[in-house]
Amino acid sequence: MTPSSDSHWHWGQEPPASPALQSWLHEPGSLTRLLRRHCRQFRVQVLADKVLRPLTPEQAVLLEARQGYCREVLLRCDDTPWVYATSLYSPATQQALPALTGLGARALGELMFESPDLVRTPFELAQLAPEEYQRLTNHAGLAAEMPAAMPWARRSALSTGCARVLVTELFLPDSAPYQDTV
C-alpha cells in the first residue's frame, strides 16, 4: 500500500478546524526536526523500503517513470508512533541522490533538508475515512482502536537539484501536540 498514490485517499480536502493541527499540517520545514523538538527520543522505524514495479497508472503519472521506489516508515516519539510516512521516488531521483537508498533509520528529512536548494510544492490534505484508517493500522501493525476523530495526512513533493521525492505524512491519533482541540 502506498498512500501517496492510493486513490482511496481523497486529496484536496478542506483544512481541519484545530489551529494546532493546522500549523503542523502546514509546517514547511523538516517534520523530523519539529518532532525532535517535541520528544526526548525520536526514532525512525522502517516498515518497508522497496522497488515498485509495475507502477499503478497514478504512480506512473506522479513519478513520470515506469518503476519507482517507496520507503515507508513510522516516526516514533518516545516510542509512540506519531507519524506514518511514505516517500516515493523515481530511478532518476535515485541516481541523482543515491543516499536515498539504504537510509535505514536515518530520517529522509535530515538528508533532504541538508540541501540549500531544497524546495517543496504546496501541501495537499486528506482526512482518512474509517475504513482507510483500519486498512492502514492493519498494514502498519498499529493499535486498531478507532479514534474519535479520523486522522489527517498531508503530501508534498520535495525537490533538490534533479531529485524529487513525494512525501506523504499521516498524523496518527495520540496525545501528540497537534491533537489540541479547537
Ligand SMILES: C=C(O[C@@H]1C=C(C(=O)O)C=C[C@H]1O)C(=O)O
Ligand atoms: C520529509 C521529512 O522526513 C520525514 C522522514 C521520513 C523518512 O525517514 O522516511 C519520511 C517522511 C518525513 O516525515 C521531514 O523531515 O520533513
